[in-house]
Amino acid sequence: MKAKLKLYSYWRSSRGHRVRIALSLKGIEYEYIPVNLLKGEQFDPDFMKINPMGTVPALVDGEVVITDSFAIIMYLDEKYPEPPLLPRDLHKRALNHQVASIISSGIQPHQNLADFLRFFFYLKKQKLKSKPIAGRHESIAWVNNAIRKGYTALEKLLVNCAGKYATGDEIYLADLFLVAQVHGAMIKFKIDVEPYPTLAKCYESYKELSVFEDAVAAKQPDAPALMI
Structure with missing residues (x-):
């Protein structure tokens, strides 16, 4: 019997959210393996063997390991057409x-507040920045x-060009990225799309x-009980 695909993710990850939707749309059964980012589990040596970037x-599909949400979705689309x-x-x-690119490179990286603050702490430590580090409120703004x-x-x-969905009346790649982005911004930063x-x-x-x-953050196995 062929082993199920394994998805290592975190309940609030919008990147993981995209992939969960793709798996569901394709009707693919998979094993969900939570990686608690707040506890630093992404830097555990065993996980770093899977993804040296720690993200x-x-x-994991047998011997195949893919660690980028865009690449994962394209892999699934080609294997399960x-x-x-x-x-x-x-x-x-x-x-x-275009939609996928705007979100994955133009929006999503900027809303990862932990990475944003870590970057400034790094600059301060390396003495590459003379100004005081930005505070939480300035960072959120x-x-x-x-x-x-x-x-x-x-x-x-x-x-x-939109119909019922982003590019017409069928669900496509843009929709996976858009829904995960909008949902993530709402629960993390209270930004309404209205x-x-x-x-x-x-x-x-x-x-x-x-x-x-079914793919929303609150319904994932590692979501806090109070979210469900």
Whole structure:
């Protein structure tokens, strides 16, 4: 009997959230292995053998190990092609890649407050920065600005092509990234998507689907009991 795929993740990880949706959409059974980032379990020697970067998610499929959410999703889409996560239409395909790229490189990294503060502590330690380190409030304001700037770009990109979902009436790659981003920003930074009507409409549509609702942070095995 073939072993189940293993997904190493953390309940509040928006990167892990994307992957959980992909697995559910494809109907793939997998073993969820929690990695508590607050306790530093991502730096445990055993996990570092799986992912030397010390980040989640990480997917293990037999001898195959993939440690980037975008790469994991593309791997799953090629190995399990139904339902497809990319449309045949070249323009819509490019739009899906754009949305994924804007979120994965232009928004998500900036909202990881722990990494943001760790970076400034590193600069201070190395004496590369003469100004006082930014406080928590200044850091959160900076993160909020980055998220809203990204949302503005996504709204303009999708306003003329969205249907029920981001790029039409079928679920594709863009939707996985968008729902995880919006949900993560809401629970971490209380940023509402309402000022962005296209994004808000898509997010409401996602709530109607069990594959999206089952993947939310609060429903994961490692989520605190008070979240459920």
